[in-house]
Amino acid sequence: MSVDQLSAPLTKDQAYALVDAVMERDDLALTASAHENEETGEWFFEATCDSPPDLESFVELARQTLGGKVDFSVSPIDPDFNWVAKSLEGLAPVSAGGFYVYGSHETGPVPGGLTAMKIDAAQAFGTGHHETTTGCLEAINMLLKRKKPRHMIDVGTGTGVLAIALAKRTKSPVIASDIDPISVTTTIANAEQNGVGKLIIAVEATGMTNPTIAQNGPYDLIVANILAGPLMALAPSVGRAAQKGATIILSGILQHQARGVINAYARQGMTLTQKLQRKEWTTLMLEMK
Template sequence: MNRRHATMLETVSVVVPEDAVEAYEAALQGACGTVGLFLDDDTGLWHLEGVKDQGEGEAELATGLALAAAATGVDAELSRHETPAEGWLARTYDSFPEQLVGRRFAVRGTHLSGPATPGRLLLTLDAGVAFGSGEHGSTRGCLRALERVAYRRPRRILDLGTGSGILAMAAARLLHRPVLGTDIDPWSVRVSAENAALNGLAKQVRFRRADGWSSPVVRTPAPYDLIFANILARPLCGMARHLARHLAPGGTAILAGLLDSQARWVLAAHRRQGLRLDFTLREGRWTTLVLRT
């Protein structure tokens, strides 16, 4: 798999309170190929870090940070430092062991050798470019939710905002159904397709570039029996009407990318569109909502 990044990378980071996490995460995602975050239990503040090619995406980063500050009232100071690619990859590999998720899935990086854990459905990702690698609470919640709704045997499946393609691939592997994965980012679409080929799922999963529900690529195959939307709270609320309109009777929607504090208002937005809560799952500070028509 080809690397996206140049020889020299840089890490950019901010420290923000919980209610500003969503906006600042979106700001970093607009410029960075990978974004991570963790909670400092001593201070109650969130540390967000993004890795990008040095000197690239500066306009997008500046705009995103300005919008985040305006939206939250939090003017977070941006820190940055050089990150040699080889050193970053080594640390990434060290922090990406095999992930066992739920009862069925194992997620492994291509850097790992030796046999995978037996009795698990294996998903392989390149840790050098992976985002949505199975270690984030929102991804893990979606995979656990998929296990619980698999008995419904959905036929038409959409992964909206597919990222690395991990959820689309998991659904295809578990359910043996074709899956459509879409993302607004062309790089995500390319990486997802490469991941599907790596896992022998190129014929089961199609990845397309699309700007959410505004794209005919997404609307034409509807209605869907199962929709994944592991995105962010605000866009999920904005898309609630479209999701409800394109979810088949008896269909299931798995919504994630939500801090626990955001789940209530995302749920309220979808209840107003006639959807009902089936169950919730929690992974650390992250909540996954499973809704039904």
């Protein structure tokens, strides 16, 4: 299968604006992201696709979004090479919310008093290093100091790191769902590796449309670390699945997108109780009234 990558150097605001515009266009079939070169400080827009990209439509969208012509490059990438693992290998352990997330390459002792999770870089999102994940771990820790949820789901689980964190702390079952079958497989393996294989129920699902998800609801804790657009689209489903008094933890939200997500969930009867900000990312804690 041929996989192509589009890339362009832009300002930070331009890169995020173009990501938002691309993600709203399903017909382009592009997966977009914005990132900073830590050495130079330069920001880039990147998008990948598994079929020849519609360059004409993309150029027109970029022109409309940014108000002018955008110079970009198209290059093929090897679909069989695990770029995620390559880019993350050797990363230092992360401590957040009383959790300690580390990879197999880490040989040092686990600090005392922390809940350890071994999560290796994989073809799924979630090693604990991104601000959206650390924000969720901190939110989970805050919640567990007040109460112990018993009916939990992690939507868009990635590597399963948040579901595993919940299972290790609560000793209760957690539904871990993802649209990507690779994420489901990765989550199962990680749950076994971390001694909570019997507590993690991993399912492939688009949003919350899965019989297993329906049968295990309603939920008193719903966690979703995805993107602002999908989170807003998911709000009605979350509202139907959440029991009264449930906590909803949402992340994958840029600061300027937070108000839109809060409003979408307010329309479903959920109110904001806490907002955590890590760099440009926001994690929201809400309660179902």
